[in-house]
Amino acid sequence: MPHLDDAYSLARWLTGNATDAEDVVQDACLRALASLESAEVAHPRAWLMAITRNAAFTWLAKNRPRDLVLAGGAEDAEIYDGASPHCDEPSPESALIEAADRSSVEAAIAALPLPFREALVMREVNGLSYREIADATGAPIGTVMSRLARARALLIDRLGRGSL
Template identity: 60%
Template sequence: MVMPHLDDAYAFARWLTGNATDAEDVVQEACLRALNGVGTYAGGNARAWLLAIVRNTTFTWLARNRPKALVLTDDLEAAERTAPAPETATPETDLIARADEAFLHAAVAGLPPPLRETLVLREFNGMSYRDIADITGVAVGTVMSRLARARALLIERIGKDMS
């Protein structure tokens, strides 16, 4: 149940922690929690179940390992490249694509945590509103509201930085 969704779990943990090494620790702990809780799994969407465990584990881990006055910054490492560059890519287009990706990652990382996690779950993980509501423990209307605010903030920040 867990193995097919490990990449999504890691990506989500990385967005929430802002650090690859911390995300690895969180996912490892979340997998242990999932293993211990597999008997209570009631069926349904295994991916949503795992991401909910990752979310809760991340917040527990952050509370235990980071100062209470946590200030999130855009110190994300460069995104790991998993897909090969298109064959028509030139060094210039590759550089522009990397800069655009880093710019977007920094803008997303600058969002407040509830907005960031909702946006990441929807846009990067393709989760439904219902699944996001189940993972985050809020109403579907709250998910839609957070998503709208996150998108508006991104548009504002990207527009301001582009001009």
């Protein structure tokens, strides 16, 4: 249960839809529960992320055509408010600028190729270590580092150009 929000966040970014993400997380939880007794779980968070990732790919294979390029559906993305709590309300202008910036970043992340997007979301949104991402994806740690570097470079390029 403590990692359920992280699982949902990953599923949300992989499927591009909140409702589909709920279905994926439900399936992942059922899979995790079924294998809990037989599995040796050294890192529960990475273990659940791997199950969620596999459940998402299974769901995508069943429900989305292969030639469909996943864009992530940024218009449905959850709004993350990482600001520290202040008594002062932001001005309407600063709130509008913040929403536009957030929307640009979400759209840029959603436009990333799936392997880059999943690595970036696992690292930057879910806070997994490189080792945990490698365990969850089954990729070597060097590949994880490379994907993160490429994802960050693509984001910088897209956000720097302003062409989303």
